[in-house]
Amino acid sequence: MSEQTMNPFLICQGQVKEACHQLGLEPAAYELLKQPKRFLEVSFPVKMDDGTVKVFTGWRSQHNDAVGPYKGGLRFHPGTYADEVRALSMWMTFKCATLGLPYGGGKGAVKCNPKELSQGELERLSRAFTERIAPLIGDDIDIPAPDVYTNAQIMAWITDEYSKLQGRNRFGVVTGKPIILGGSLGRNEATARGCVTVVLEACKKLGVDAAKATASIQGFGNAGSIAAILLAEKGVKIICAEDSRGCVYNAAGMDPKAILAHKTKHSTVADFPGAKNLPAGSSLTVECDILIPAALENSITSANAGGVKARIIGEAANGPTTPEADEVLFSKGIFVIPDILASAGGVTVSYFEWVQNLMGYYWSEQEVNEKLGPMMVKSFTAVYDMHKAKGVSMRAAAFMVAVKRVADAMRVRGWLG
Numbered sequence: 001m002s003e004q005t006m007n008p009f010l011i012c013q014g015q016v017k018e019a020c021h022q023l024g025l026e027p028a029a030y031e032l033l034k035q036p037k038r039f040l041e042v043s044f045p046v047k048m049d050d051g052t053v054k055v056f057t058g059w060r061s062q063h064n065d066a067v068g069p070y071k072g073g074l075r076f077h078p079g080t081y082a083d084e085v086r087a088l089s090m091w092m093t094f095k096c097a098t099l100g101l102p103y104g105g106g107k108g109a110v111k112c113n114p115k116e117l118s119q120g121e122l123e124r125l126s127r128a129f130t131e132r133i134a135p136l137i138g139d140d141i142d143i144p145a146p147d148v149y150t151n152a153q154i155m156a157w158i159t160d161e162y163s164k165l166q167g168r169n170r171f172g173v174v175t176g177k178p179i180i181l182g183g184s185l186g187r188n189e190a191t192a193r194g195c196v197t198v199v200l201e202a203c204k205k206l207g208v209d210a211a212k213a214t215a216s217i218q219g220f221g222n223a224g225s226i227a228a229i230l231l232a233e234k235g236v237k238i239i240c241a242e243d244s245r246g247c248v249y250n251a252a253g254m255d256p257k258a259i260l261a262h263k264t265k266h267s268t269v270a271d272f273p274g275a276k277n278l279p280a281g282s283s284l285t286v287e288c289d290i291l292i293p294a295a296l297e298n299s300i301t302s303a304n305a306g307g308v309k310a311r312i313i314g315e316a317a318n319g320p321t322t323p324e325a326d327e328v329l330f331s332k333g334i335f336v337i338p339d340i341l342a343s344a345g346g347v348t349v350s351y352f353e354w355v356q357n358l359m360g361y362y363w364s365e366q367e368v369n370e371k372l373g374p375m376m377v378k379s380f381t382a383v384y385d386m387h388k389a390k391g392v393s394m395r396a397a398a399f400m401v402a403v404k405r406v407a408d409a410m411r412v413r414g415w416l417g
Protein backbone atom coordinates (compact mmCIF):
# COMPACT_ATOMS: atom_id res chain seq x y z
CA MET A 1 0.00 0.00 0.00
CA SER A 2 1.41 3.38 -0.92
CA GLU A 3 1.74 5.87 1.91
CA GLN A 4 -0.36 8.32 -0.10
CA THR A 5 -3.50 6.24 0.26
CA MET A 6 -3.29 6.68 4.05
CA ASN A 7 -4.12 10.40 3.67
CA PRO A 8 -7.77 10.51 4.81
CA PHE A 9 -8.54 13.34 2.38
CA LEU A 10 -7.47 11.19 -0.59
CA ILE A 11 -9.29 8.19 0.89
CA CYS A 12 -12.52 10.18 1.19
CA GLN A 13 -12.13 11.58 -2.33
CA GLY A 14 -11.83 8.02 -3.63
CA GLN A 15 -15.00 6.96 -1.81
CA VAL A 16 -16.96 9.92 -3.20
CA LYS A 17 -15.59 9.44 -6.74
CA GLU A 18 -16.68 5.80 -6.71
CA ALA A 19 -20.21 6.72 -5.54
CA CYS A 20 -20.53 9.47 -8.20
CA HIS A 21 -19.43 6.94 -10.82
CA GLN A 22 -21.85 4.24 -9.59
CA LEU A 23 -24.69 6.76 -9.59
CA GLY A 24 -23.77 8.07 -13.07
CA LEU A 25 -23.74 11.69 -11.86
CA GLU A 26 -22.82 14.70 -13.97
CA PRO A 27 -19.06 15.55 -13.69
CA ALA A 28 -19.75 18.80 -11.81
CA ALA A 29 -21.06 16.79 -8.84
CA TYR A 30 -17.69 15.21 -8.09
CA GLU A 31 -15.84 18.43 -8.92
CA LEU A 32 -17.86 20.20 -6.21
CA LEU A 33 -17.77 17.37 -3.68
CA LYS A 34 -14.07 16.56 -3.88
CA GLN A 35 -12.98 19.46 -1.67
CA PRO A 36 -14.41 21.85 0.94
CA LYS A 37 -16.38 24.86 -0.23
CA ARG A 38 -14.50 27.00 2.29
CA PHE A 39 -11.40 26.28 4.40
CA LEU A 40 -10.06 28.55 7.10
CA GLU A 41 -6.65 28.31 8.78
CA VAL A 42 -6.04 30.42 11.86
CA SER A 43 -3.23 31.01 14.33
CA PHE A 44 -3.61 32.61 17.72
CA PRO A 45 -1.62 33.31 20.90
CA VAL A 46 -2.46 31.77 24.28
CA LYS A 47 -1.00 32.93 27.60
CA MET A 48 0.34 29.88 29.42
CA ASP A 49 0.29 29.48 33.20
CA ASP A 50 4.06 30.08 33.43
CA GLY A 51 3.68 33.53 31.83
CA THR A 52 4.98 32.58 28.38
CA VAL A 53 2.92 32.85 25.19
CA LYS A 54 2.39 29.91 22.84
CA VAL A 55 1.00 30.28 19.32
CA PHE A 56 -1.40 27.57 18.16
CA THR A 57 -2.74 26.67 14.70
CA GLY A 58 -6.30 25.60 13.98
CA TRP A 59 -8.70 25.01 11.10
CA ARG A 60 -12.39 25.03 10.25
CA SER A 61 -13.35 23.22 7.08
CA GLN A 62 -16.80 23.79 5.55
CA HIS A 63 -17.32 21.09 2.98
CA ASN A 64 -20.86 21.41 1.65
CA ASP A 65 -24.05 23.21 2.69
CA ALA A 66 -26.43 22.15 -0.08
CA VAL A 67 -29.00 20.67 2.33
CA GLY A 68 -28.42 22.90 5.39
CA PRO A 69 -25.81 24.58 7.58
CA TYR A 70 -22.37 23.00 7.96
CA LYS A 71 -22.25 20.67 10.96
CA GLY A 72 -19.47 18.77 12.63
CA GLY A 73 -17.11 18.40 15.54
CA LEU A 74 -14.05 20.20 16.73
CA ARG A 75 -10.97 18.14 17.56
CA PHE A 76 -8.06 19.08 19.85
CA HIS A 77 -5.21 16.73 19.04
CA PRO A 78 -1.41 16.97 18.67
CA GLY A 79 -1.44 14.89 15.47
CA THR A 80 -4.15 16.73 13.57
CA TYR A 81 -3.39 18.41 10.23
CA ALA A 82 -5.18 20.31 7.46
CA ASP A 83 -5.95 17.35 5.17
CA GLU A 84 -7.35 15.36 8.09
CA VAL A 85 -9.76 18.22 8.84
CA ARG A 86 -10.73 18.44 5.16
CA ALA A 87 -11.51 14.72 5.11
CA LEU A 88 -13.44 14.78 8.37
CA SER A 89 -15.59 17.65 7.08
CA MET A 90 -16.37 15.66 3.91
CA TRP A 91 -17.31 12.59 5.95
CA MET A 92 -19.66 14.82 7.99
CA THR A 93 -21.51 15.88 4.82
CA PHE A 94 -22.15 12.26 3.96
CA LYS A 95 -22.83 11.20 7.55
CA CYS A 96 -25.58 13.82 7.84
CA ALA A 97 -26.91 12.83 4.41
CA THR A 98 -26.95 9.11 5.30
CA LEU A 99 -29.24 9.98 8.21
CA GLY A 100 -31.25 12.48 6.15
CA LEU A 101 -30.43 15.34 8.53
CA PRO A 102 -30.93 18.92 7.24
CA TYR A 103 -27.19 19.63 7.55
CA GLY A 104 -24.10 19.82 5.43
CA GLY A 105 -20.65 18.91 6.70
CA GLY A 106 -17.95 20.79 8.57
CA LYS A 107 -15.10 20.01 10.93
CA GLY A 108 -12.55 21.93 12.93
CA ALA A 109 -9.36 21.19 14.79
CA VAL A 110 -6.65 22.79 16.89
CA LYS A 111 -3.20 21.24 16.90
CA CYS A 112 -2.50 20.89 20.63
CA ASN A 113 -2.26 18.27 23.35
CA PRO A 114 -5.08 18.95 25.81
CA LYS A 115 -3.63 16.32 28.17
CA GLU A 116 -0.69 18.68 28.75
CA LEU A 117 -2.78 21.85 29.26
CA SER A 118 -4.21 23.14 32.54
CA GLN A 119 -7.94 23.94 32.70
CA GLY A 120 -7.11 27.65 32.50
CA GLU A 121 -4.91 27.17 29.43
CA LEU A 122 -7.57 25.00 27.78
CA GLU A 123 -10.22 27.66 28.42
CA ARG A 124 -8.06 30.48 27.01
CA LEU A 125 -7.22 28.34 23.96
CA SER A 126 -10.90 27.48 23.33
CA ARG A 127 -11.95 31.13 23.61
CA ALA A 128 -9.12 32.39 21.38
CA PHE A 129 -9.94 29.83 18.69
CA THR A 130 -13.64 30.76 18.89
CA GLU A 131 -12.80 34.41 18.36
CA ARG A 132 -10.85 33.49 15.19
CA ILE A 133 -13.59 31.33 13.63
CA ALA A 134 -16.52 33.44 14.90
CA PRO A 135 -17.15 35.15 11.53
CA LEU A 136 -17.77 31.74 9.93
CA ILE A 137 -19.93 30.00 12.55
CA GLY A 138 -23.49 30.54 13.79
CA ASP A 139 -26.68 28.54 14.37
CA ASP A 140 -27.71 29.01 10.73
CA ILE A 141 -24.20 28.85 9.18
CA ASP A 142 -21.95 26.28 10.83
CA ILE A 143 -22.49 24.49 14.14
CA PRO A 144 -19.46 22.86 15.84
CA ALA A 145 -19.68 20.04 18.41
CA PRO A 146 -17.35 17.81 20.43
CA ASP A 147 -14.95 15.39 18.74
CA VAL A 148 -11.68 13.74 19.80
CA TYR A 149 -10.44 15.25 23.12
CA THR A 150 -13.09 17.98 23.28
CA ASN A 151 -16.10 17.88 25.62
CA ALA A 152 -19.16 19.67 26.98
CA GLN A 153 -17.06 22.11 29.04
CA ILE A 154 -15.18 23.25 25.93
CA MET A 155 -18.52 23.65 24.12
CA ALA A 156 -19.71 25.84 27.04
CA TRP A 157 -16.68 28.16 26.69
CA ILE A 158 -17.26 28.39 22.92
CA THR A 159 -20.95 29.20 23.46
CA ASP A 160 -20.05 31.87 26.01
CA GLU A 161 -17.34 33.47 23.89
CA TYR A 162 -19.50 33.49 20.76
CA SER A 163 -22.49 34.86 22.71
CA LYS A 164 -20.30 37.66 24.08
CA LEU A 165 -19.17 38.59 20.57
CA GLN A 166 -22.81 38.62 19.40
CA GLY A 167 -24.03 40.56 22.43
CA ARG A 168 -26.76 37.96 23.13
CA ASN A 169 -27.04 34.29 24.03
CA ARG A 170 -26.70 32.05 20.96
CA PHE A 171 -27.00 28.58 22.48
CA GLY A 172 -27.63 26.97 19.08
CA VAL A 173 -24.13 27.87 17.83
CA VAL A 174 -22.65 24.59 19.10
CA THR A 175 -24.05 21.24 20.23
CA GLY A 176 -22.83 18.80 22.85
CA LYS A 177 -23.19 21.50 25.52
CA PRO A 178 -23.77 20.94 29.24
CA ILE A 179 -27.48 20.36 29.94
CA ILE A 180 -27.78 23.61 31.91
CA LEU A 181 -26.63 25.59 28.84
CA GLY A 182 -29.14 24.02 26.46
CA GLY A 183 -27.46 20.66 25.93
CA SER A 184 -29.67 17.69 25.09
CA LEU A 185 -30.26 14.78 27.39
CA GLY A 186 -28.85 11.66 25.76
CA ARG A 187 -26.26 13.54 23.65
CA ASN A 188 -23.29 12.19 25.58
CA GLU A 189 -24.30 8.56 24.95
CA ALA A 190 -25.67 9.16 21.44
CA THR A 191 -22.72 8.09 19.27
CA ALA A 192 -22.44 4.82 21.17
CA ARG A 193 -26.21 4.28 21.27
CA GLY A 194 -26.50 4.81 17.52
CA CYS A 195 -23.60 2.44 16.88
CA VAL A 196 -25.03 -0.29 19.11
CA THR A 197 -28.45 0.10 17.45
CA VAL A 198 -27.06 -0.61 13.98
CA VAL A 199 -24.80 -3.40 15.26
CA LEU A 200 -27.88 -5.12 16.74
CA GLU A 201 -29.69 -4.67 13.40
CA ALA A 202 -26.73 -6.33 11.68
CA CYS A 203 -26.87 -9.20 14.21
CA LYS A 204 -30.51 -9.77 13.23
CA LYS A 205 -29.70 -9.77 9.49
CA LEU A 206 -26.76 -12.17 9.93
CA GLY A 207 -28.43 -14.46 12.46
CA VAL A 208 -25.99 -13.60 15.28
CA ASP A 209 -27.53 -14.04 18.74
CA ALA A 210 -26.41 -10.91 20.63
CA ALA A 211 -27.00 -12.59 23.98
CA LYS A 212 -24.32 -15.16 23.09
CA ALA A 213 -21.98 -12.80 21.22
CA THR A 214 -18.56 -11.45 22.19
CA ALA A 215 -17.17 -7.96 21.48
CA SER A 216 -13.81 -6.22 21.33
CA ILE A 217 -13.53 -2.45 21.75
CA GLN A 218 -10.65 -0.47 20.24
CA GLY A 219 -10.60 3.02 21.81
CA PHE A 220 -12.10 3.16 25.29
CA GLY A 221 -13.06 6.85 25.20
CA ASN A 222 -16.55 8.37 25.15
CA ALA A 223 -17.91 6.33 22.23
CA GLY A 224 -16.08 3.05 22.91
CA SER A 225 -16.70 2.80 26.64
CA ILE A 226 -20.41 3.63 26.38
CA ALA A 227 -20.82 1.25 23.42
CA ALA A 228 -19.31 -1.47 25.61
CA ILE A 229 -21.76 -0.69 28.43
CA LEU A 230 -24.77 -0.68 26.07
CA LEU A 231 -23.65 -3.93 24.37
CA ALA A 232 -23.18 -5.58 27.78
CA GLU A 233 -26.75 -4.56 28.68
CA LYS A 234 -27.88 -6.65 25.68
CA GLY A 235 -25.93 -9.65 26.97
CA VAL A 236 -22.85 -9.22 24.76
CA LYS A 237 -19.64 -10.33 26.49
CA ILE A 238 -16.89 -7.68 26.39
CA ILE A 239 -13.70 -9.72 26.05
CA CYS A 240 -11.18 -7.07 24.97
CA ALA A 241 -10.76 -3.33 25.52
CA GLU A 242 -7.93 -1.15 24.28
CA ASP A 243 -6.96 2.51 24.68
CA SER A 244 -3.91 4.53 23.63
CA ARG A 245 -1.94 3.20 26.63
CA GLY A 246 -2.99 -0.43 27.00
CA CYS A 247 -5.06 -3.42 25.91
CA VAL A 248 -6.78 -5.88 28.26
CA TYR A 249 -8.34 -9.26 27.53
CA ASN A 250 -10.43 -11.77 29.41
CA ALA A 251 -12.19 -14.56 27.48
CA ALA A 252 -14.72 -14.90 30.31
CA GLY A 253 -15.89 -11.29 29.75
CA MET A 254 -15.32 -8.06 31.70
CA ASP A 255 -17.67 -5.53 33.27
CA PRO A 256 -17.27 -2.38 31.10
CA LYS A 257 -18.39 -0.10 33.96
CA ALA A 258 -15.57 -1.53 36.10
CA ILE A 259 -13.08 -1.02 33.23
CA LEU A 260 -14.25 2.60 32.95
CA ALA A 261 -13.84 3.15 36.71
CA HIS A 262 -10.33 1.67 36.46
CA LYS A 263 -9.52 3.93 33.51
CA THR A 264 -10.83 7.01 35.32
CA LYS A 265 -8.52 6.22 38.24
CA HIS A 266 -5.39 5.15 36.31
CA SER A 267 -5.85 7.03 32.98
CA THR A 268 -5.68 3.69 31.12
CA VAL A 269 -7.39 0.32 30.85
CA ALA A 270 -3.99 -1.41 31.30
CA ASP A 271 -3.65 -3.75 34.31
CA PHE A 272 -7.41 -4.08 34.72
CA PRO A 273 -7.78 -6.68 37.52
CA GLY A 274 -8.41 -10.23 36.32
CA ALA A 275 -7.52 -9.44 32.71
CA LYS A 276 -4.43 -10.22 30.65
CA ASN A 277 -2.46 -7.30 29.14
CA LEU A 278 -2.05 -7.71 25.37
CA PRO A 279 0.26 -5.83 22.95
CA ALA A 280 -0.99 -2.65 21.26
CA GLY A 281 -3.35 -3.31 18.36
CA SER A 282 -4.49 -6.72 19.65
CA SER A 283 -8.11 -5.61 20.11
CA LEU A 284 -8.46 -5.55 16.31
CA THR A 285 -7.42 -9.14 15.77
CA VAL A 286 -8.80 -11.09 18.77
CA GLU A 287 -11.43 -13.73 18.01
CA CYS A 288 -14.86 -12.12 18.58
CA ASP A 289 -18.25 -11.59 16.94
CA ILE A 290 -18.39 -7.79 17.13
CA LEU A 291 -15.49 -5.36 16.73
CA ILE A 292 -15.98 -1.67 17.55
CA PRO A 293 -13.15 0.56 16.28
CA ALA A 294 -13.71 3.73 18.31
CA ALA A 295 -10.33 5.50 18.11
CA LEU A 296 -8.76 7.37 15.19
CA GLU A 297 -8.44 7.04 11.41
CA ASN A 298 -6.40 4.31 9.69
CA SER A 299 -6.55 1.74 12.51
CA ILE A 300 -7.47 -1.21 10.29
CA THR A 301 -4.96 -1.29 7.44
CA SER A 302 -3.69 -3.88 4.97
CA ALA A 303 -1.11 -4.79 7.63
CA ASN A 304 -3.67 -6.12 10.13
CA ALA A 305 -6.94 -6.60 8.16
CA GLY A 306 -5.99 -10.18 7.32
CA GLY A 307 -5.93 -10.93 11.04
CA VAL A 308 -9.39 -9.51 11.83
CA LYS A 309 -11.64 -12.34 13.00
CA ALA A 310 -14.84 -10.47 13.88
CA ARG A 311 -18.09 -11.14 11.98
CA ILE A 312 -19.43 -7.60 12.34
CA ILE A 313 -17.51 -4.31 12.54
CA GLY A 314 -19.39 -1.24 13.79
CA GLU A 315 -17.25 1.82 13.05
CA ALA A 316 -17.79 4.26 15.92
CA ALA A 317 -14.70 6.24 14.87
CA ASN A 318 -14.37 8.34 11.73
CA GLY A 319 -12.32 6.67 8.98
CA PRO A 320 -10.90 3.73 10.98
CA THR A 321 -10.51 1.47 7.91
CA THR A 322 -8.29 2.14 4.88
CA PRO A 323 -9.60 1.25 1.39
CA GLU A 324 -7.04 -1.56 1.10
CA ALA A 325 -8.22 -3.01 4.41
CA ASP A 326 -11.82 -2.61 3.25
CA GLU A 327 -11.14 -4.88 0.29
CA VAL A 328 -9.57 -7.51 2.54
CA LEU A 329 -12.53 -7.39 4.97
CA PHE A 330 -15.03 -7.56 2.08
CA SER A 331 -13.31 -10.59 0.57
CA LYS A 332 -13.35 -12.29 3.99
CA GLY A 333 -17.12 -11.71 4.20
CA ILE A 334 -16.86 -9.47 7.30
CA PHE A 335 -19.91 -7.21 7.59
CA VAL A 336 -18.63 -3.64 8.01
CA ILE A 337 -21.12 -0.99 9.14
CA PRO A 338 -19.36 2.14 7.87
CA ASP A 339 -18.54 5.19 9.97
CA ILE A 340 -20.92 7.50 8.10
CA LEU A 341 -23.75 5.28 9.38
CA ALA A 342 -22.43 3.61 12.55
CA SER A 343 -21.05 6.82 14.10
CA ALA A 344 -24.00 9.03 13.12
CA GLY A 345 -25.89 8.81 16.44
CA GLY A 346 -23.90 11.73 17.87
CA VAL A 347 -24.70 14.21 15.13
CA THR A 348 -28.31 13.00 15.07
CA VAL A 349 -28.79 13.95 18.72
CA SER A 350 -26.80 17.12 18.00
CA TYR A 351 -29.56 17.87 15.51
CA PHE A 352 -32.16 17.26 18.25
CA GLU A 353 -30.20 19.56 20.57
CA TRP A 354 -30.13 22.34 17.96
CA VAL A 355 -33.86 21.94 17.28
CA GLN A 356 -34.53 22.19 21.04
CA ASN A 357 -32.34 25.33 21.26
CA LEU A 358 -34.15 27.00 18.38
CA MET A 359 -37.56 26.08 19.86
CA GLY A 360 -36.59 26.83 23.45
CA TYR A 361 -38.48 23.66 24.42
CA TYR A 362 -36.67 20.66 25.87
CA TRP A 363 -37.31 16.90 25.61
CA SER A 364 -36.86 14.09 28.12
CA GLU A 365 -34.05 11.57 27.61
CA GLN A 366 -36.67 8.98 26.76
CA GLU A 367 -38.07 11.20 23.98
CA VAL A 368 -34.56 11.71 22.57
CA ASN A 369 -33.78 7.99 22.56
CA GLU A 370 -37.19 7.15 21.09
CA LYS A 371 -36.45 9.48 18.19
CA LEU A 372 -32.85 8.32 17.68
CA GLY A 373 -33.54 4.57 17.50
CA PRO A 374 -35.95 4.57 14.55
CA MET A 375 -33.80 7.05 12.59
CA MET A 376 -30.77 4.77 12.94
CA VAL A 377 -32.80 1.70 11.95
CA LYS A 378 -34.34 3.46 8.94
CA SER A 379 -30.92 4.59 7.69
CA PHE A 380 -29.43 1.14 8.30
CA THR A 381 -32.24 -0.39 6.24
CA ALA A 382 -31.78 2.09 3.36
CA VAL A 383 -28.05 1.31 3.23
CA TYR A 384 -28.59 -2.44 3.64
CA ASP A 385 -31.13 -2.48 0.80
CA MET A 386 -28.71 -0.59 -1.47
CA HIS A 387 -25.93 -3.04 -0.47
CA LYS A 388 -28.14 -5.99 -1.44
CA ALA A 389 -29.59 -4.41 -4.60
CA LYS A 390 -26.22 -3.36 -6.05
CA GLY A 391 -24.03 -6.11 -4.60
CA VAL A 392 -21.63 -3.53 -3.15
CA SER A 393 -20.13 -3.22 0.36
CA MET A 394 -22.12 -1.47 3.08
CA ARG A 395 -19.65 1.44 2.83
CA ALA A 396 -20.10 1.85 -0.92
CA ALA A 397 -23.87 1.59 -0.40
CA ALA A 398 -23.88 4.27 2.32
CA PHE A 399 -21.89 6.63 0.08
CA MET A 400 -24.34 6.01 -2.76
CA VAL A 401 -27.33 6.83 -0.54
CA ALA A 402 -25.61 9.94 0.85
CA VAL A 403 -24.01 11.29 -2.32
CA LYS A 404 -27.33 10.94 -4.16
CA ARG A 405 -29.12 13.07 -1.55
CA VAL A 406 -26.49 15.82 -1.65
CA ALA A 407 -26.32 15.76 -5.46
CA ASP A 408 -30.13 15.99 -5.70
CA ALA A 409 -30.04 19.11 -3.51
CA MET A 410 -27.17 20.64 -5.49
CA ARG A 411 -29.06 19.94 -8.73
CA VAL A 412 -32.31 21.62 -7.68
CA ARG A 413 -30.29 24.57 -6.37
CA GLY A 414 -28.78 24.94 -9.85
CA TRP A 415 -25.19 24.13 -8.81
CA LEU A 416 -24.75 21.37 -11.35
CA GLY A 417 -25.77 23.31 -14.46
Ligand code: GLU
Binds near residue numbers: 072147344347
Ligand atom coordinates in the same frame (compact mmCIF):
# COMPACT_ATOMS: atom_id res chain seq x y z
N1 GLU B 1 -17.82 14.73 16.22
C1 GLU B 1 -18.98 13.90 16.02
C2 GLU B 1 -18.90 13.20 14.70
O1 GLU B 1 -17.85 13.02 14.13
C3 GLU B 1 -20.27 14.68 16.24
C4 GLU B 1 -20.51 15.82 15.32
C5 GLU B 1 -21.72 16.68 15.69
O2 GLU B 1 -22.44 16.33 16.63
O3 GLU B 1 -21.90 17.69 15.03
O4 GLU B 1 -19.88 12.71 14.20
